[in-house]
Amino acid sequence: MRKAGAMLDKILHLIYPCVCSGCHALLADGEHEICNKCVTSFDRFTDADAADFAVKEVFRHTCPEMEWPQKAWALYRFHKNDRLQTVIHAMKYGGEHRLGNMLGKLLGGMICGSPSAERIDCIVPVPLHKLKEIERTYNQSEIIASSLAAALCKDVRCDLVMRKKYTRSQAGLSPRERQGNVKDAFGSSGTSVPENILLVDDVLTTGSTAVAVMQALKSAGAVNVSFATIALAA
Numbered sequence: 001m002r003k004a005g006a007m008l009d010k011i012l013h014l015i016y017p018c019v020c021s022g023c024h025a026l027l028a029d030g031e032h033e034i035c036n037k038c039v040t041s042f043d044r045f046t047d048a049d050a051a052d053f054a055v056k057e058v059f060r061h062t063c064p065e066m067e068w069p070q071k072a073w074a075l076y077r078f079h080k081n082d083r084l085q086t087v088i089h090a091m092k093y094g095g096e097h098r099l100g101n102m103l104g105k106l107l108g109g110m111i112c113g114s115p116s117a118e119r120i121d122c123i124v125p126v127p128l129h130k131l132k133e134i135e136r137t138y139n140q141s142e143i144i145a146s147s148l149a150a151a152l153c154k155d156v157r158c159d160l161v162m163r164k165k166y167t168r169s170q171a172g173l174s175p176r177e178r179q180g181n182v183k184d185a186f187g188s189s190g191t192s193v194p195e196n197i198l199l200v201d202d203v204l205t206t207g208s209t210a211v212a213v214m215q216a217l218k219s220a221g222a223v224n225v226s227f228a229t230i231a232l233a234a
């Protein structure tokens with residue numbers, strides 16, 4: 001069966017050549033979604049402590065009066081016009097949702113084995129407004145969260161927090177405008193919230209959106225909220 005599947009993949013590859021989402025070169029055998037050259041060009045955090053510190057710095061800057069989050073992870077640093085930006089853009093807006101599976105798995109590899117990960121009760125993706133999800137056909141953070149959850153053997157909960165307001169895109173807004181844009185945008189669904197939550201988003205820029213979701217989760221009863229992202233844009 002597996003042989004037949006591999007053969008079918010090869011035939012499909014001849015008809016519809018698979019190209020890299022970062023550089024659009026043809027993918028070689030064994031490469032999936034992103035070529036090895038692109039993956040190695042991404043600015044990856046060399047250790048989890050450095051990522052934790054860098055992410056927390058963003059939250060401290062955006063929301064200095066709060067201790068956010070308990071533990072934080074980021075896979076890469078995001079630079080303007082680099083190949084990672086192209087990949088993230090394709091995942092968010094280009095319909096290439098399978099990139100979320102791949103990147104979520106890599107993020108899972110970074111978090112797996114951490115003592116903080118063992119205490120997580122469930123994984124929550126940053127919700128999109130229903131209208132935006134219909135427009136894009138999927139929520140990229142939910143796909144990343146599902147893949148991450150599979151790697152960590154945890155549940156994904158999309159029912160705990162809702163996006164109540166249809167907000168304009170955060171792109172191009174100043175940090176203060178971003179905070180105003182997402183103010184009161186999220187709220188509890190009324191469902192009982194576990195104590196230890198890992199919140200997941202695709203990119204962290206100023207942290208305004210993540211802070212707003214964390215506040216909604218805390219108001220609903222979460223005690224410890226950690227945060228994980230594919231890329232830190234700060």
Ligand SMILES: [Zn+2]
Pocket residue numbers: 020021022023024025034035036037038039
């Ligand atoms: Zn490439």
